[in-house]
Amino acid sequence: MTELDHRVQGVDHVAFPTFDPAATVRFYRDVLGFPVVHSICAAGWGPEDHPDFIHFFFDIGNGDRIAFFYYFGTGTEIGGAPGAKGDVYARFGAEVPEFFVRSRHLAIHVDSDEDLLEYRRRLDASDWPVEMQIQHETIESIYTHDPNGYMFEITRAMRPVTPQEDLDANLTIDALLDVVSEPEPTFGKLLARKAELIVERAADWELTRSEQEAGR
Amino acid sequence: MTTLYVLDVPENTPLAKVAGEDPEVTVGRVGPYFEISAAGPIVIDRRATGCRHAVWYSAVGGVARDSHITQHDKDALRVEPA
Known part of the structure; x- marks a missing residue:
């Protein structure tokens, strides 16, 4: 239909808030081995009511990054009432179906079964063991939730896409x-x-x- | 007439093969799709295909307007004339 040239180069970064930077660093850097590659220490961000914050980044391969914001002096209440389900950013009532809660998530790619199992081994030895390992149509994935409640998937292709x-x-x-x-x-x-x-x-x-x- | 289309990828080939074992069923092709057709119902037994559930529940590419799915569960896929 359209023949626009395709110039983008993958994920620069995807960003989430965290209220537990210690556990977040343990999960991504110490358990998974994702290097810390960038951080910003900001005294507010202009507006007077903006909290001071640390914005920190982990490499997720290919130079792509997952980033977190830690806002000093804030707690999870800044995001509203606690939810029965969800994570520190998105809170849901007990009546919200699980498929919907899980529908928004990040999946990180690995090249092989061996690599998938290596990350499974690292997670299983941690406080955040793999909750599910599933063969979908053409991909196989492991899942857990990170310390912030964000659903975290690592996936490999079982064959090339035709x-x-x-x-x-x-x-x-x-x-x-x-x-x-x-x-x-x-x-x-x-x-x-x-x-x-x-x-x-x-x-x-x-x-x-x-x-x-x-x-x- | 009953017609369903299944994309020809490795996971789906057992489904077309099992469908074609019924002498009433014809398995042809339209481009990279299997065209599975019959005068009456088409019934495919999931266990006979060996398809795991994720494959089984996403294998149907299209169902002609003169046909409709009357069963698609862990046991079987049944498509019948509308």
Whole structure:
């Protein structure tokens, strides 16, 4: 549809607040071995009511970073009432389903089964052992919660992604946009729309692709 | 007529194979998808496919408008004429 050039280079940093910097450093630096690569010690940030803070960064590979803010003189109450579920940033009542609470999370990539198991070993020897190890469709992941309650995933691909999965993803998204533009979208309606898009586009895609392969 | 589409990736091939063991079922292709069709219902036994649950519940690529899924659980996938 659009042919915008794709210039971005991955995650610079993702940032979260913490009220327990000691445990956070233990988890990321001492247990997982993620080096501390940057920090900012800031006397406020301009506005008078802004607390003094430390902004500190851990390398998560490829030069990408996970960062935390520690605000002096604050506690978890700054984020509102405690929740029955969630983390120090996002609090949820007991009635909120677990799938929803877990839906927002960070997953860090490793290259191999061996690397995944190495991080499993490090976590299992710590105060934050692996809670789940799951083989999904094409990836395998380990999960725990960090000292701030943030869900933390490390994942590896069980095989490389195939070109037809990119086609499938695009057909899914086009079908999704079609069904959510109509009242009462359902999974059944999506599969019906996607079947139409498969018939319209999948055969041509394969032909074009094999021509491109032959032309190389 | 009943038609469902399943993307041809390694995890899904047992599903197409098991479907095709039913003499009433035809397994063809549209690009990189298996086109699984029959005059009547298509029933695929999950255990026969050996698919683990994450694969099983995400294997259906599309279901033609003249068909609908009447069962998709840990035991079987059943698609019938609408």
